Amino acid sequence: MNFLSxxxxxxxxxxxxxxIFLILFSGICEAxxxxxxxxxxxxxIGESSNISLEAPFDYLPKFLNFIGLSPSLSLILPxxxxxxxxxxxxxxxxxxxxxxxxxxxxxxxxxxxxxxxxDSKWEYLKKISSxxxxxxxxxxxxxxxxxxxxxxxxxxxxxxxxxYLAISLLLSWEMTLIAILTIVxxxxxxxxxxxxxxxYGMKSVEHNNSYNRQIVDVSRGMKLIKAFSIGDYxxxxxxxxxxxxxxxxxxxxxxxxxxxxxxQALISLALIFILIVSVEFLSIQPTVxxxxxxxxxxxxxxxxxxxxxxxxxxxxxxxxxIVNELIENSKKEFEQSLDGKKIFLCLNNKISLxxxxxxxxxxxxxxxxxxxxxxxxxxxxxxxxxxxxGKSTLIDLIMGLLTPSRGSILIDEENLNNLNLGSxxxxxxFVPQEDIFFDGSLKENICFDKDFSQEEINEILKITQLxxxxxxxxxxxxxxxxxxxxxxxxxxxxxxxxxxxxxxNPSILIxxxxxxxxxxxxxxxxxxxxxxxxxxxxxxxxxxKFDSIKNSDNIVVLSDGKIIQQGTFSELVNISGLFQDLYKxxxxxx
Ligand code: ADP
Numbered sequence: 073m074n075f076l077s078x079x080x081x082x083x084x085x086x087x088x089x090x091x092i093f094l095i096l097f098s099g100i101c102e103a104x105x106x107x108x109x110x111x112x113x114x115x116x117i118g119e120s121s122n123i124s125l126e127a128p129f130d131y132l133p134k135f136l137n138f139i140g141l142s143p144s145l146s147l148i149l150p151x152x153x154x155x156x157x158x159x160x161x162x163x164x165x166x167x168x169x170x171x172x173x174x175x176x177x178x179x180x181x182x183x184x185x186x187x188x189x190x191d192s193k194w195e196y197l198k199k200i201s202s203x204x205x206x207x208x209x210x211x212x213x214x215x216x217x218x219x220x221x222x223x224x225x226x227x228x229x230x231x232x233x234x235x236y237l238a239i240s241l242l243l244s245w246e247m248t249l250i251a252i253l254t255i256v257x258x259x260x261x262x263x264x265x266x267x268x269x270x271x272y273g274m275k276s277v278e279h280n281n282s283y284n285r286q287i288v289d290v291s292r293g294m295k296l297i298k299a300f301s302i303g304d305y306x307x308x309x310x311x312x313x314x315x316x317x318x319x320x321x322x323x324x325x326x327x328x329x330x331x332x333x334x335x336q337a338l339i340s341l342a343l344i345f346i347l348i349v350s351v352e353f354l355s356i357q358p359t360v361x362x363x364x365x366x367x368x369x370x371x372x373x374x375x376x377x378x379x380x381x382x383x384x385x386x387x388x389x390x391x392x393x394i395v396n397e398l399i400e401n402s403k404k405e406f407e408q409s410l411d412g413k414k415i416f417l418c419l420n421n422k423i424s425l426x427x428x429x430x431x432x433x434x435x436x437x438x439x440x441x442x443x444x445x446x447x448x449x450x451x452x453x454x455x456x457x458x459x460x461x462g463k464s465t466l467i468d469l470i471m472g473l474l475t476p477s478r479g480s481i482l483i484d485e486e487n488l489n490n491l492n493l494g495s496x497x498x499x500x501x502f503v504p505q506e507d508i509f510f511d512g513s514l515k516e517n518i519c520f521d522k523d524f525s526q527e528e529i530n531e532i533l534k535i536t537q538l539x540x541x542x543x544x545x546x547x548x549x550x551x552x553x554x555x556x557x558x559x560x561x562x563x564x565x566x567x568x569x570x571x572x573x574x575x576x577n578p579s580i581l582i583x584x585x586x587x588x589x590x591x592x593x594x595x596x597x598x599x600x601x602x603x604x605x606x607x608x609x610x611x612x613x614x615x616x617k618f619d620s621i622k623n624s625d626n627i628v629v630l631s632d633g634k635i636i637q638q639g640t641f642s643e644l645v646n647i648s649g650l651f652q653d654l655y656k657x658x659x660x661x662x
Contacts, residue, residue: 082223086176095228098162103235105155114359115145170224178217181395182209188402194473196405203285208398212391219388222381229378236367243360254342258335265331266386272324273390279317286313328383413492418579419610420484423447428479439465440633452606454613454621457630463614472496501573505584507565509557515549518572535604536571537597563594580610618655
């Protein structure tokens with residue numbers, strides 16, 4: 073992307089038209105400030121109070137003559153004051169609007185990214201790393217906003233330069249030519265450093281992502297790190313990633329200082345050159361020379377600010393690209409539109425899977441092949457099979473989180489594609505393998521955004537064998553569960569996750585049973601809860617412990633993406649096959 077097309081990125085800023093107007097306005101104010109200064113300098117140099125000037129700098133004396141006043145220093149100075157105040161005010165307003173736009177832009181890209189993510193398909197979300205996501209939303213979006221603001225500030229400088237050059241041209245074209253050549257030459261010499269900073273910017277995003285990914289993994293796996301006593305190994309990994317992320321930022325700063333040094337040296341050289349040429353060869357008037365020097369003095373700090381902004385743009389541009397990529401990619405992966413589709417109220421008969429095949433985008437092999445299965449209303453269906461057999465994928469398809477590559481899913485004879493997926497998902501209660509708890513009360517953690525009555529809550533607590541536990545708590549439902557539910561036992565967390573799903577009155581309850589072993593009392597309570605639930609709901613369970621599925625109406629045995637056996641517990645356990653093998657292995661382990 074070249075510099076000119078980069079300037080167009082200013083359109084991404086909220087209120088960009090107002091920003092551009094203010095940039096132009098400050099440029100005009102700046103030019104006005106200098107032009108009124110010309111008569112003052114002329115007056116001071118000429119040591120005369122009678123000011124006569126050549127066009128176009130004579131407009132103020134002319135105006136004073138026109139209203140019948142003789143132009144003098146004391147009459148012109150108030151105009152200089154007004155011009156100065158006006159230009160300071162213009163800059164202040166521009167900075168104020170820009171600051172507001174910057175944070176509006178930041179809020180907008182963060183909201184757009186999070187909104188698009190939440191609306192995109194599970195297939196896509198599954199691939200996103202949480203560490204990378206938090207880095208993109210927190211750090212990179214901040215840098216993206218900085219890069220867009222840098223564009224506005226660069227544009228502001230370019231417009232001011234334009235006005236300065238216009239005035240300089242009117243004063244002396246020879247000196248202006250030298251100034252332009254200096255600017256172009258400085259640009260060329262800085263080019264290699266600019267290219268370098270862009271690559272540092274990209275590396276910085278990459279290293280920040282890796283560091284964030286690792287931080288999230290470490291915070292999740294703290295228990296394992298302690299248990300395995302691998303603190304030193306993890307620390308070293310974190311140190312190395314942190315070093316890479318900070319080193320690249322240090323390189324960026326050093327590069328920026330080098331660029332500043334080169335530019336300063338070149339400008340000083342140009343200044344001396346301009347002075348020699350104007351005095352020795354061009355016999356420039358002292359007034360012009362003074363104004364010219366004033367312009368150079370005004371422009372030099374601005375030039376350094378510009379250089380800083382230019383640098384900031386190229387260093388932060390990769391962050392803008394990465395956040396845009398996140399926004400655009402998730403937009404492409406939006407879930408199907410729900411408009412005009414049939415609303416699902418409840419399951420009346422059965423869910424039928426007809427010749428289902430499923431392949432992940434990045435895989436060559438089909439994860440599920442020729443799946444034909446009926447899940448009947450109010451029945452208890454269990455899915456078993458070795459790890460990697462495709463159990464979770466099958467459940468994700470039934471829940472409408474994945475779309476079959478081939479075949480169809482019929483809900484009471486209606487193709488799932490024709491149903492309003494939102495209304496269907498609302499009627500599915502899902503209990504994931506990993507229970508998720510937020511810091512807060514028990515009530516908040518099971519009710520979330522809905523307000524259930526005490527009777528409704530009590531009924532569900534009874535079904536899930538939690539009533540006794542909650543009644544025994546001093547604070548009852550106001551009991552604080554702690555971060556991630558750490559004040560609860562594994563069994564309590566599991567049954568609370570089920571209670572949470574049941575409270576929403578689902579038509580179908582899907583349970584991915586936790587593999588971690590529970591104590592025998594918790595296991596008994598879980599089995600009793602499951603029995604109670606199976607009487608009332610259409611229940612699908614991914615089972616790892618066969619004791620809990622003895623009462624299943626149908627057990628589906630999956631192996632390598634295919635259904636290889638189906639039947640009740642007593643049917644399957646008595647015939648040789650995978651189910652019997654798995655059951656025997658499990659019995660031996662217990
Ligand atoms: P199970 O629940 O029986 O352990 P899964 O349904 O999770 O099995 O996985 C079945 C197969 O699909 C595995 O070989 C797994 O590697 C693959 N798989 C699961 N998720 C993805 C994914 N997002 N991308 C590619 N392959 C996947």
